[in-house]
Amino acid sequence: MRRDAQAVILLLVGGGMLRLAWTGDYLDYVKPYAFWLIVPAGVLLVAVAAITGVQAWKDRADSGDGHGHGEPKVAWLLLAPVVGMLLVAPDALGSYEAERTGTVVGAEESRSSYPELPDDVDPVPLTLLDYAARAIFDEGQTLEGHRIQLRGFILYEGDEPQLARMVVSCCAADARPVKIGFDWASSNSDVPADLEPDQWVEVVGEYSPRQGRDEINGELVPYIEVESITGIPAPDNEYQ
Amino acid sequence: MTHSSVPMPHNEAVSADLADTDAPAAERPPRARRRGLTSIEALGLLLVFGLTARPGLTDLFAAPAAQAWAARFVAVCVQAFPFLVLGVALSAAISAFVPAGFFHKAVPKRTALAVPVAGVAGAVLPACECASVPVAGALVRRGVAPAAAFTFMLASPAINPIVVVSTFVAFPGNPEMVAARVCASLVAAVGIGWLWAKLGKTEWLRLPEHRHHDDGKWAAYWAAIRHDFLHAGGYLVIGAAIAASLNTLVPETWLAPIADSPVLGVLALAVLAVLVSICSESDAFVAASLTQFSPTAKLAFMVVGPFIDVKLAAMQAGTFGRRFAARFAPAAFLAALAAAALMGVVWL
Numbered sequence A: 001m002r003r004d005a006q007a008v009i010l011l012l013v014g015g016g017m018l019r020l021a022w023t024g025d026y027l028d029y030v031k032p033y034a035f036w037l038i039v040p041a042g043v044l045l046v047a048v049a050a051i052t053g054v055q056a057w058k059d060r061a062d063s064g065d066g067h068g069h070g071e072p073k074v075a076w077l078l079l080a081p082v083v084g085m086l087l088v089a090p091d092a093l094g095s096y097e098a099e100r101t102g103t104v105v106g107a108e109e110s111r112s113s114y115p116e117l118p119d120d121v122d123p124v125p126l127t128l129l130d131y132a133a134r135a136i137f138d139e140g141q142t143l144e145g146h147r148i149q150l151r152g153f154i155l156y157e158g159d160e161p162q163l164a165r166m167v168v169s170c171c172a173a174d175a176r177p178v179k180i181g182f183d184w185a186s187s188n189s190d191v192p193a194d195l196e197p198d199q200w201v202e203v204v205g206e207y208s209p210r211q212g213r214d215e216i217n218g219e220l221v222p223y224i225e226v227e228s229i230t231g232i233p234a235p236d237n238e239y240q
Numbered sequence B: 001m002t003h004s005s006v007p008m009p010h011n012e013a014v015s016a017d018l019a020d021t022d023a024p025a026a027e028r029p030p031r032a033r034r035r036g037l038t039s040i041e042a043l044g045l046l047l048v049f050g051l052t053a054r055p056g057l058t059d060l061f062a063a064p065a066a067q068a069w070a071a072r073f074v075a076v077c078v079q080a081f082p083f084l085v086l087g088v089a090l091s092a093a094i095s096a097f098v099p100a101g102f103f104h105k106a107v108p109k110r111t112a113l114a115v116p117v118a119g120v121a122g123a124v125l126p127a128c129e130c131a132s133v134p135v136a137g138a139l140v141r142r143g144v145a146p147a148a149a150f151t152f153m154l155a156s157p158a159i160n161p162i163v164v165v166s167t168f169v170a171f172p173g174n175p176e177m178v179a180a181r182v183c184a185s186l187v188a189a190v191g192i193g194w195l196w197a198k199l200g201k202t203e204w205l206r207l208p209e210h211r212h213h214d215d216g217k218w219a220a221y222w223a224a225i226r227h228d229f230l231h232a233g234g235y236l237v238i239g240a241a242i243a244a245s246l247n248t249l250v251p252e253t254w255l256a257p258i259a260d261s262p263v264l265g266v267l268a269l270a271v272l273a274v275l276v277s278i279c280s281e282s283d284a285f286v287a288a289s290l291t292q293f294s295p296t297a298k299l300a301f302m303v304v305g306p307f308i309d310v311k312l313a314a315m316q317a318g319t320f321g322r323r324f325a326a327r328f329a330p331a332a333f334l335a336a337l338a339a340a341a342l343m344g345v346v347w348l
Helices: A003-023 A032-063 A073-088 A128-137 B010-027 B039-060 B064-097 B100-106 B111-124 B129-141 B146-159 B161-170 B175-199 B217-249 B252-259 B262-276 B283-289 B295-307 B310-320 B322-347
Strands: A148-157 A160-167 A176-183 A200-213 A220-231
Touching: A003 A032, A003 A073, A003 B039, A003 B064, A003 B217, A032 B064, A032 B217, A073 B039, A073 B064, A073 B217, A128 A148, A128 A160, A128 A176, A128 A200, A128 A220, A148 A176, A176 A200, B064 B129, B064 B217, B111 B146, B111 B175, B129 B146, B129 B217, B129 B310, B146 B161, B146 B175, B146 B295, B161 B175, B161 B283, B175 B295, B175 B322, B217 B262, B217 B310, B252 B262, B262 B283, B262 B295, B262 B322, B283 B295, B295 B322, B310 B322
Parallel strands: A176 A220
Antiparallel strands: A148 A160, A148 A200, A160 A176, A200 A220
């Protein structure tokens, strides 16, 4: 590989990372804090590309030869993530993955404290993981008497629609869902038939003592007594 | 990319054809072998590829499984590249600016002593395993005994402060887990170092050559960053593709029956750590979420992961040569597994 081709690859990798950071699409793949890793790394790669390009150009002016010392051919593979970042630009993981992966709530089992929810907020917005942990490991004690607001996407466990959100610890490669069932018992309406997989919804409701089990890993799935369910646009950061 | 297997609307067939012919051309240009590709040609090809391939690529990756695979692949790359950049920037600084005599003074003469010192010194590099591999390569090149460099490479991603804190956060109220992780990782890393000192052969190592630069230290610095990133990055991409494939293809339901057996559970999570290739800075959170498994199994996941996984094996093969990687990977796996089992009995 010649040195000027190397400069192009470095520029594409660095530029691709900077573009992900600029557009905010990086949130589909990594945690928000990774912004502060991606940007300096991207800037450094672009700088190395620039220096390499200038040197190659200078050397060519000197000797008419921009040869690259037979640098590694494996470097061409770096074009694959560039194509992935810039051209394929895959969406954040959603219902397809969530339906094939067990709910993740067990990670919260060792949590020691469940602070009281505020009384002056109604409904109280909670993350799905927080709701599930309070419902399962604290038997909903801190949830009783509050209206709760949850945001997530729809997936189907068999015929049953559930609310889910992907929990990411490092990057999307380790994304695992937390799932919550809908308890329609007290709601006046029937189960809405128009819940599409991957559709983002905001659910307002109250704690339900009902629990189910995830068929994949046998973990408990808590339920929420649905008062209302409304479609919302997907948030910038689809993961938690 | 085959034509027959991808159903394509008629009007996009042309661009898809272009995509098919351009993709291999852009990645493995036949002419590169003889005289290389100029940047203008490379840019031109990429531009054509970018303009024509998008509809074809969108079709190809329309299936949910392909989308999920691509998301994971890009995710592993985007997460790992910054740490790789940090690693190659550090290793280039070691190559270019640290005088050759420095490590002779700093590292104990006797390898048996240098190995544990290198292990503890691993705590100073607050980065994950993608960074420690190129740094270890630079240390070997600078004349540090390979045994000590490998111990540093293995210990650093497992015992540095960031990893210790994240493990502590992932296992609240369970400091034994942190202690067990640090102990097991250090013991296994030092064990591997001593094992290399006794049995390792230098001819297994094939470090990619660095050329001497007469233009001064800065020229050498930038050249080393460029070379190391392109080299290790290429291998990282192979590892990321394998990890994304395994994550997408291996169904989680396989794990459930294994979790009940204590011995199989430990083995299963050790193998899982190799397959999923999670960064050591956050593997504790993933380990904590595998609640069906015993604490020792989770410990094995966290000790094996930073030592060896598919992404690391690919990078080690690139940095130190394939003959090295073929011997080092199984040894590192077994040492980590044994240390985790031992510390699991002691601490958990």
